[in-house]
Amino acid sequence: MKDENCRYCTHTTDIMEPVADMEVSTLYITRDQTYRGRCILAFKDHKAELFQLSPADMEAFGRDLTKSARAIYDAFSPGKINYAAYGDTYPHLHFHLVPKYKDGKSWGGPFELTLGADPAGIVSPDELTKLIEQIKRKL
Numbered sequence: 001m002k003d004e005n006c007r008y009c010t011h012t013t014d015i016m017e018p019v020a021d022m023e024v025s026t027l028y029i030t031r032d033q034t035y036r037g038r039c040i041l042a043f044k045d046h047k048a049e050l051f052q053l054s055p056a057d058m059e060a061f062g063r064d065l066t067k068s069a070r071a072i073y074d075a076f077s078p079g080k081i082n083y084a085a086y087g088d089t090y091p092h093l094h095f096h097l098v099p100k101y102k103d104g105k106s107w108g109g110p111f112e113l114t115l116g117a118d119p120a121g122i123v124s125p126d127e128l129t130k131l132i133e134q135i136k137r138k139l
């Protein structure tokens with residue numbers, strides 16, 4: 001099931017660019033790179049909750065999440081990756097994968113959810129392409 005008003009169903013790239021198609025999801029990188037390597041993993045179908053996935057899809061989504069996080073970790077060597085799923089205003093199952101760096105922004109606390117809150121965090125298309133390649137090499 002797709003929702004034509006949903007950015008994840010329509011693969012709208014206003015805030016992000018696709019990195020790779022995974023087993024049951026798409027990995028995106030956000031244009032806002034305040035947290036270097038920040039990505040979003042979105043499930044292939046318009047499901048709002050984890051419990052709406054079949055057991056097979058849940059397992060595959062878990063593999064996608066793990067593989068994506070490991071690639072981000074290997075590419076950027078953060079101190080920790082933060083995982084977050086909200087979706088109040090975009091109820092399409094997606095996880096924020098946010099690398100945090102020791103003594104860097106928001107270390108020891110929640111990351112800043114709002115993308116583009118700090119315009120200085122928006123990277124150029126060339127820089128984004130380089131970051132995409134860095135992640136893809138580790139997938």
Ligand SMILES: [Zn+2]
Pocket residue numbers: 002003006007008009010045046047091092
């Ligand atoms: Zn959707």
